[in-house]
Amino acid sequence: MPHVVVRMIEGRTEEQKRALVQRVTDAVSETANAPKENVTVYIEEMPKTNYAVAGKLASDK
Amino acid sequence: MPHVVVRMIEGRTEEQKRALVQRVTDAVSETANAPKENVTVYIEEMPKTNYAVAGKLASDK
Amino acid sequence: MPHVVVRMIEGRTEEQKRALVQRVTDAVSETANAPKENVTVYIEEMPKTNYAVAGKLASDK
Amino acid sequence: MPHVVVRMIEGRTEEQKRALVQRVTDAVSETANAPKENVTVYIEEMPKTNYAVAGKLASDK
Amino acid sequence: MPHVVVRMIEGRTEEQKRALVQRVTDAVSETANAPKENVTVYIEEMPKTNYAVAGKLASDK
Amino acid sequence: MPHVVVRMIEGRTEEQKRALVQRVTDAVSETANAPKENVTVYIEEMPKTNYAVAGKLASDK
Numbered sequence: 001m002p003h004v005v006v007r008m009i010e011g012r013t014e015e016q017k018r019a020l021v022q023r024v025t026d027a028v029s030e031t032a033n034a035p036k037e038n039v040t041v042y043i044e045e046m047p048k049t050n051y052a053v054a055g056k057l058a059s060d061k
Numbered sequence: 062m063p064h065v066v067v068r069m070i071e072g073r074t075e076e077q078k079r080a081l082v083q084r085v086t087d088a089v090s091e092t093a094n095a096p097k098e099n100v101t102v103y104i105e106e107m108p109k110t111n112y113a114v115a116g117k118l119a120s121d122k
Numbered sequence: 123m124p125h126v127v128v129r130m131i132e133g134r135t136e137e138q139k140r141a142l143v144q145r146v147t148d149a150v151s152e153t154a155n156a157p158k159e160n161v162t163v164y165i166e167e168m169p170k171t172n173y174a175v176a177g178k179l180a181s182d183k
Numbered sequence: 184m185p186h187v188v189v190r191m192i193e194g195r196t197e198e199q200k201r202a203l204v205q206r207v208t209d210a211v212s213e214t215a216n217a218p219k220e221n222v223t224v225y226i227e228e229m230p231k232t233n234y235a236v237a238g239k240l241a242s243d244k
Numbered sequence: 245m246p247h248v249v250v251r252m253i254e255g256r257t258e259e260q261k262r263a264l265v266q267r268v269t270d271a272v273s274e275t276a277n278a279p280k281e282n283v284t285v286y287i288e289e290m291p292k293t294n295y296a297v298a299g300k301l302a303s304d305k
Numbered sequence: 306m307p308h309v310v311v312r313m314i315e316g317r318t319e320e321q322k323r324a325l326v327q328r329v330t331d332a333v334s335e336t337a338n339a340p341k342e343n344v345t346v347y348i349e350e351m352p353k354t355n356y357a358v359a360g361k362l363a364s365d366k
Contacts, residue, residue, distance in 0.1 A: 023332035084149035
């Protein structure tokens with residue numbers, strides 16, 4: 001702990017994910033004063049057909 | 062914000078999802094007095110093999 | 123199931139919450155073809171000091 | 184209710200999932216004094232490429 | 245990991261919570277074959293005014 | 306979107322929270338190539354009496 005969940009539309013490369021978890025872990029560890037080895041990050045990818053803003057599916061835009 | 066997550070067994074059609082996000086966005090916007098463009102809805106689909114009620118997997122029913 | 127979570131800034135009245143859970147339950151039940159008695163809705167209220175958009179806390183706006 | 188979500192790396196067998204939901208339902212029902220038929224369990228499986236501890240993706244270990 | 249979240253109406257005693265996290269940790273560890281020290285459990289307590297089944301707030305029952 | 310949730314034990318100062326949401330927003334925006342104004346961060350604070358590692362409540366440590 002802390003446990004971080006990042007929800008975003010699917011499609012980022014593994015390289016982007018690698019950079020994201022590293023940067024987010026550093027950000028949380030350094031500001032919340034939590035040891036890095038305790039920080040977990042989960043990237044929850046959402047299909048465009050399952051996510052909507054203002055009532056419109058991302059797949060319909 | 063508000064951010065809505067709807068967890069349900071996978072298998073609805075895209076048409077059902079389109080109607081669901083529209084109706085849920087209207088419902089939340091109108092009752093919580095939040096601008097529609099700020100409301101997000103995520104449909105999180107669960108495989109039957111991963112969801113249980115009363116200790117029984119949905120795939121075993 | 124379906125299980126719905128609505129995350130929003132704290133402060134709505136009980137009357138607004140009553141209307142929200144009713145309208146959201148109807149919306150999900152009718153579009154996802156799920157019996158109303160199976161639909162659950164949880165309103166997760168967020169303090170302004172704990173929610174940020176574009177890197178700014180809501181309490182700082 | 185209670186609603187339980189178990190997040191773990193993907194890959195368990197259906198047999199393991201069957202045992203997990205049964206044991207977790209019993210554990211929650213008996214300690215929280217909640218009728219078994221009201222307890223739901225959702226196993227949310229995470230790809231190794233999307234989960235990190237200490238800033239390192241599980242797929243890079 | 246695994247990370248478990250148990251959502252339930254607020255009001256259990258600390259004794260009940262102590263028993264719940266122990267039993268749930270054992271259940272998940274033994275069925276998912278995960279070391280106990282990696283298992284986390286978070287009890288998310290919901291006010292009755294914020295949780296509804298079939299469109300009715302628990303506080304209205 | 307992306308929507309970030311950071312779950313941690315309650316008790317950080319408002320200053321720490323301000324720094325955390327800023328750094329996490331930058332980290333996600335720059336690595337996932339998402340406009341900053343679309344990134345939301347929610348800090349979900351957990352009481353020590355409700356969070357356990359290896360079956361032990363944080364409040365019992």
